[in-house]
Amino acid sequence: MTEAILLVGGKGTRLRPLTVNTPKPMVPAAGVPFLTHQLARARAAGVDHVVLATSYLAEVFEPHFGDGSALGLRLEYVTEKEPLGTGGAIRNVADRLDSAPGDPVLIFNGDILTGLDIAALVATHRSARADVSLHLTRVADPRAFGLVPTDDDGRVTAFLEKPESPEDIVTDQINAGAYCFNRSVIDTIPAGRPVSVERETFPGLLSDGAHLQGMVDSTYWLDLGTPQAFVRGSADLVLGRAPSPAVPGRHGDSLVLAGAHVADDAKLTGGTAVSAGAVVGSGARVDGSTILAGAVIEPGAVVTSSLVGAGAVIGARTVLEGAVIGDGARVGADNELRHGVRVWCGAVIADGAVRFSSDQ
Numbered sequence: 001m002t003e004a005i006l007l008v009g010g011k012g013t014r015l016r017p018l019t020v021n022t023p024k025p026m027v028p029a030a031g032v033p034f035l036t037h038q039l040a041r042a043r044a045a046g047v048d049h050v051v052l053a054t055s056y057l058a059e060v061f062e063p064h065f066g067d068g069s070a071l072g073l074r075l076e077y078v079t080e081k082e083p084l085g086t087g088g089a090i091r092n093v094a095d096r097l098d099s100a101p102g103d104p105v106l107i108f109n110g111d112i113l114t115g116l117d118i119a120a121l122v123a124t125h126r127s128a129r130a131d132v133s134l135h136l137t138r139v140a141d142p143r144a145f146g147l148v149p150t151d152d153d154g155r156v157t158a159f160l161e162k163p164e165s166p167e168d169i170v171t172d173q174i175n176a177g178a179y180c181f182n183r184s185v186i187d188t189i190p191a192g193r194p195v196s197v198e199r200e201t202f203p204g205l206l207s208d209g210a211h212l213q214g215m216v217d218s219t220y221w222l223d224l225g226t227p228q229a230f231v232r233g234s235a236d237l238v239l240g241r242a243p244s245p246a247v248p249g250r251h252g253d254s255l256v257l258a259g260a261h262v263a264d265d266a267k268l269t270g271g272t273a274v275s276a277g278a279v280v281g282s283g284a285r286v287d288g289s290t291i292l293a294g295a296v297i298e299p300g301a302v303v304t305s306s307l308v309g310a311g312a313v314i315g316a317r318t319v320l321e322g323a324v325i326g327d328g329a330r331v332g333a334d335n336e337l338r339h340g341v342r343v344w345c346g347a348v349i350a351d352g353a354v355r356f357s358s359d360q
């Protein structure tokens with residue numbers, strides 16, 4: 001059996017306003033807090049003990065997941081007094097680990113949706129006799145990421161900052177946010193101060209001659225850090241494109257949770273998820289979107305690739321496309337909100353107040 005640390009303490013600034021009241025790993029994707037999918041996948045891979053490294057809005061995790069027994073896990077929670085960054089958070093939970101110095105400990109970023117073969121990462125780590133092994137994924141456009149080139153044996157040769165010019169793009173491999181550490185390496189991270197595992201720990205280990213092994217796994221991978229990615233990830237879970245044992249229902253065009261009400265002539269497509277207590281009115285069309293608990297989509301509204309926060313109201317005939325509506329916001333009838341527009345929690349938009357013009 002293996003143990004894992006899940007990093008869930010980030011502020012999730014890119015996902016605001018959804019992360020104003022809810023930490024990113026607790027925002028529902030396909031009807032359940034996103035973290036549920038990661039915990040269920042870890043369990044399915046043989047992990048039995050998980051330590052959650054919490055900071056921002058730390059108090060909401062334990063009331064939901066408790067001791068983890070419902071998921072077949074033993075869960076522990078450690079909250080930082082001040083945010084310690086990714087490396088500092090890993091070090092801060094070290095005293096909760098049962099592993100011996102040479103044992104592998106899995107570490108996951110709390111905002112990655114992936115089909116990674118977790119057992120294969122541990123097997124690669126063991127067979128390479130590495131100090132740390134990293135899941136690497138290939139991306140079509142690596143410009144927005146730190147690059148991780150490897151040699152012919154898969155051993156990491158460098159950690160490169162975001163490339164600035166085309167010559168700097170020496171590989172399309174990026175850090176995919178899942179690691180296997182020897183327990184003893186975790187104990188070498190400085191305690192009690194912020195540390196970035198990506199910017200400090202990994203480059204430091206490499207320059208000290210440590211063995212860092214990369215495992216390229218080109219399975220499904222998505223960083224759910226932005227609203228567009230979050231909506232995509234939730235829809236892919238509903239559609240069955242992204243693997244998770246925790247989707248609460250059958251895969252298909254839509255997922256309607258118990259206690260939601262969808263009018264008979266409303267149309268839900270593209271992996272739309274409708275949470276408990278939400279209402280979708282007559283003739284409304286909702287495509288590839290996430291409708292959170294208690295939200296109301298009034299008759300005739302057209303919602304595409306959007307996220308509607310808990311208790312928000314979308315007025316009749318309003319059009320949303322790529323929009324994020326914060327919890328409790330009220331968008332009146334006959335509005336048109338497109339292209340990544342974000343409406344803050346509790347904001348009110350009057351009937352017919354916002355129009356989109358393609359001339360602008």
Ligand code: GTP
Nearest residue numbers: 008009010011012013014053083084085089109110
């Ligand atoms: P943005 O603010 O939108 O960049 O999101 P974020 O705060 O989640 O940061 P980022 O995506 O870089 O974080 C990667 C992972 O590390 C996420 O799962 C975060 O929850 C987690 N994380 C980031 N900073 C901290 C921290 O200081 N403490 C803990 N415990 N986790 C952290």
